[in-house]
């Protein structure tokens with residue numbers, strides 16, 4: 001008889017001082033043999049996921065984990081079993097990694113992760129690894145050369161901005177493109193990824209890093225509008241939106257509003273969690289959030305938080 005409970009597997013993403021990520025190569029005789037993986041293994045009875053993570057890292061790669069936080073949970077059905085891959089981001093560890101079970105281990109630069117062959121469940125996890133925990137949505141510039149807007153942008157870049165969505169409903173396409181080009185120039189030295197809340201054609205014409213689709217734009221699409229490695233992100237409000245986003249190959253999404261101006265329209269953390277549990281791609285919480293909400297987002301299966309009022 002088929003086993004209906006998914007096999008709970010806890011794995012960890014560890015970065016060294018250069019930002020490279022620890023990978024291990026699964027033994028050729030194991031399930032998913034000869035593929036690269038994030039070290040980890042099956043949760044044993046009575047263990048909390050964090051205890052599994054600590055034990056598996058000790059057993060497999062001789063690393064002692066001091067602090068970790070949830071990154072993403074993905075359910076994947078292999079022919080032999082459904083697996084719940086519970087992936088953690090390791091924030092503090094000690095020790096020097098080596099393959100205690102005879103497996104190869106390697107530190108891999110993030111931009112090379114997509115070139116490695118992993119088990120099928122891992123592909124959305126790679127996006128979660130490549131994305132930061134904060135997705136900043138810009139405020140509206142008043143005009144194409146709004147000095148206050150660019151001052152704020154430079155401040156954000158100095159504060160470590162990594163992922164930006166440029167939103168400016170009041171600018172026409174010409175003004176929007178001029179502004180986007182200036183943003184891209186300012187963001188280039190620190191490799192900030194800039195997604196445009198406009199058409200995929202505009203993304204290609206100005207050389208941005210991807211598109212952010214509104215819920216309406218998402219629902220009108222039948223296929224992914226840009227090729228990888230450009231990002232395709234979208235705004236979602238319901239589980240049906242999420243399923244559509246996944247069916248066309250969206251890379252990540254924002255889900256909210258967690259706290260809407262009218263409380264009766266708020267999604268809330270419990271509903272957010274229900275959605276992230278069935279989602280197979282990274283989900284940012286959005287809507288009335290502040291930096292202090294980050295640990296709630298992580299605890300409820302989110303990649304992190306997105307927003308503008310309080311974050312920009």
Ligand SMILES: Nc1nc2c([nH]c(=O)n2[C@H]2C[C@H](O)[C@@H](COP(=O)(O)OP(=O)(O)OP(=O)(O)O)O2)c(=O)[nH]1
Nearest residue numbers: 009011031032037038039040041042083119121122
């Ligand atoms: N550790 C790990 N397992 C993964 C990844 N991706 C993925 O699909 N899996 C699957 C493969 C296996 O079916 C399962 C993990 O099993 P495992 O063989 O690592 O478990 P374990 O360390 O407890 O090994 P063992 O004691 O059974 O030998 O999860 C990943 O990135 N890391």
Ligand SMILES: [Mg+2]
Nearest residue numbers: 039040041042
């Ligand atoms: Mg293992």
